[in-house]
Amino acid sequence: MSERRARRTAPTSHDVARLAGVSQSTVSYVMSGKRSISAETRERVMAAIEQLTYQPNAGARALRGRTTHVIALMVRLGERADPRDTVPYIDTIVEAARERDYDVVLITTDEGPDGLKRMAGRQNCDAFILMDVAARDERIATAAALDLPVVLIGTPADRAGLDAVDYDAVAAAEALVDELADTGHTHAVVLGETGGVVPGEYWFLSAFHDACRDRAAARGLAFDAVHPDRPGWAGVDAAAPRLLAHRGERLGLIARTPQAAEWLLQLTRLHGLRPGADVSVVGVCSDAAAAAFDPPVTNVSAQARDVSRKAVDLLFERLGGSETEPGLHLIAPGELHRRATTAVFS
Amino acid sequence: MSERRARRTAPTSHDVARLAGVSQSTVSYVMSGKRSISAETRERVMAAIEQLTYQPNAGARALRGRTTHVIALMVRLGERADPRDTVPYIDTIVEAARERDYDVVLITTDEGPDGLKRMAGRQNCDAFILMDVAARDERIATAAALDLPVVLIGTPADRAGLDAVDYDAVAAAEALVDELADTGHTHAVVLGETGGVVPGEYWFLSAFHDACRDRAAARGLAFDAVHPDRPGWAGVDAAAPRLLAHRGERLGLIARTPQAAEWLLQLTRLHGLRPGADVSVVGVCSDAAAAAFDPPVTNVSAQARDVSRKAVDLLFERLGGSETEPGLHLIAPGELHRRATTAVFS
């Protein structure tokens, strides 16, 4: 007795209308609130919707209303990206989109410009957010020609008239160097990028390092930027002589990422230095991460959530028809929090 | 002179048909290949498609064909999850879906069962993949009632008749303990979960630890599982006395994650022990990550990509109408790779 379960077909607004004894359009208007409905009718319709657990068909809505309620998020997910640097952005973008009843389609940077053309051409989405924007990024010209709202996260050399949001890496660098200067340090060393990162590929890298250098000069600190030639801890370990060259003096170490901070703590520990006493470690990371380090690390906050929120806000302004001049929106780091790893030299 | 750019409306199959001098249905059939078309007609249609850069409207397709070409991926993205453990899965799922011309909508576990109902009810997707499946997971009953294909990644107490794919944590644990036993170790200690992870919340945690314990007993090794009571490095550091209690003997340390391996290396280093000579460190992580450690860590591979691929394969089998009995599919760890951190005791 092969019992084949009949595939129940989903209820339509027509079914709701019949059950409520009204016309299909009335159901639509009840849902949208775009015209006044007598309390009694509304009630009956709502009851029918409830009873059938009716939900409007997204395809039909998209077809008719030419709006998909989907935003496409293009991000790098492969080995080349550190997930800890991207997931907080993604999480916040999904959250902010959902607050407006939008869903997020995830596509990878590897798809390149064709991925954007596909999503836009098939009308799979209403708008784009592009992450991991490089200084020269082949996706940007395509995105700009798309006739759909686009927001970049990152700072390209040429925005091509698009909105962009980025973390203010310069302000972050300056705040960190100032902390060292204000507490009597004489030497600042920033741990640079490990492995084969092309210098100038991303604005935030060069901007951060340049700002460190410039601010150190302005505040009268000796400065070095150490870029390990091997990736991972091994590279940091190998660079120890240069990183700690001035360990006898008033030395402050600067980390651009939580991972870098972790390595610097490890390095100082291994060389018998006490962070906060013999040497300082300061860096960019979330307040939560900074407080969780052992010892807690003096930090300026990385603001991934603020950057993402701003990006989504901008996107929905555009979707709402805003025609204001597109621009680059820099998100300031939070206040610097002095924690245990700042050594105060008198 | 306010120049308002006319919003070009996207070309339709009708436009293509007109330009090629054929009927709309012919355009459709050229694209789908569902009936034979004369070479000459096909050529003209293709040329028109090219010229207009026509792409079919996804909403219309979904409406007519009742298939969205979208799979929904529900995953935990917030602070409670380590992005390094989830992103490789996500990446592979997106990749595998794209190979079949499907897109992936990302929704968060926080949306819970209602998120599934919404996606299914609105017909926003054709199928689901659920990640971070807990032993008792409120999403599963809802998912099972959905009448759409669902694949779980993880092992719940009750699959409710759904397909599930998981990493074979038991086999991994056994391979690691065997490596220690085979190389003459007398003591095995596994670094457990840090912070407030509820024991039994996830199958893979208890399964891994139980399997370590059982295999150690079977192979005659003294065994301990150390669960730090603080999260992060601080917890590991505080647990050092117990982790290294048997440092004088033939001790092997077991890490379930790359992060754990990193901490164990750091711990041994800090206590003047040489991994691979005085003590062993073995763990579960990708071969790439294992080789990148300093020194390279003996590992069994974590197989995130294989798990994800299997999940997507299963999903498309179901979408293709397969009615085979759903089951739990365990993905075996790769071969154990002995690297520098195995100490061989004679």
Place this chain on the structure above:
DNA sequence: GTGAAAGCGCTAACAT
């Protein structure tokens, strides 16, 4: 080998 036409489920303009 090709065309004409119906209809998927919805919204909004046009009725009353």
Place this chain on the structure above:
DNA sequence: ATGTTAGCGCTTTCAC
């Protein structure tokens, strides 16, 4: 305050 109807762009009969 509500009903009727056209039509979004596509796929797939049905007809030749």
